[in-house]
Amino acid sequence: AQTVTQSQPEMSVQEAETVTLSCTYDTSESDYYLFWYKQPPSRQMILVIRQEAYKQQNATENRFSVNFQKAAKSFSLKISDSQLGDAAMYFCAYRSGGPGGGNKLTFGTGTQLKVEL
Amino acid sequence: SAVISQKPSRDICQRGTSLTIQCQVDSQVTMMFWYRQQPGQSLTLIATANQGSEATYESGFVIDKFPISRPNLTFSTLTVSNMSPEDSSIYLCSARGFSGNTIYFGEGSWLTVV
Secondary structure: OOOEOOOOOOOEOOOOOOOEEEEEOOOOOOEEEEEEEEEOOOOOOOOEEEOOOOOOOEEEOOOEEEEOOOOOEEEEEEEOOOOOHHHHEEEEEEOOOOOOOOOOOOOOOOOOEEEEE | OOEEEEEOEEEEOOOOEEEEEEEEEEEEEEEEEEEEEEEOEEEEEEOOOOOOOOEEEOOOOOOOOOEEEEEEEOOOEOOOOOOOOHEEEEEEEEEEOOOOOEEEEOOEEEEEEE
């Protein structure tokens, strides 16, 4: 079974600074997808960024980018120019790309990000 | 992306009662799912809602406790039966579209059982 580990329960960043959230995963599969979701106090799970395992290029979405190290099974999220609205719980998630197993998301335990003035 | 709406957004329920949560997607989707997020915890998949047939449950979850319906490609319900305080959680509906590999989430239904 796949596992996702987020070793940072809490992180803090100053507004306008950069922060990196860590995520590692364990899998024997070669075809899979990785995601970062954000959960603000409103509870809605919002997709931040997605990475396909077969792509070597790291995904970017505006101020959000990932450092995907497939061999190390590492998938960190970098938030640049942090804003107050970035404060939330961030979950790393894994989804198998294979047939029959491609629907279940396995989540890490989350990292609570605080943004300070 | 799909917009997913859930009702109710929040409720306080009496022990022993049942509550049905509704999930509506604004477009046809292939797969719909129900997750549970217990206080301070991560998300756990309860089941995959299959259109026109019985849901597929994950280990530790059973149909008698969490009956699920999915009558069409855009709507699903989750019932939490015979509730106890341990069922106090956020229940999230999610969906995967026909194209793309991303799973989207509703805003969640926060149930408190007293």
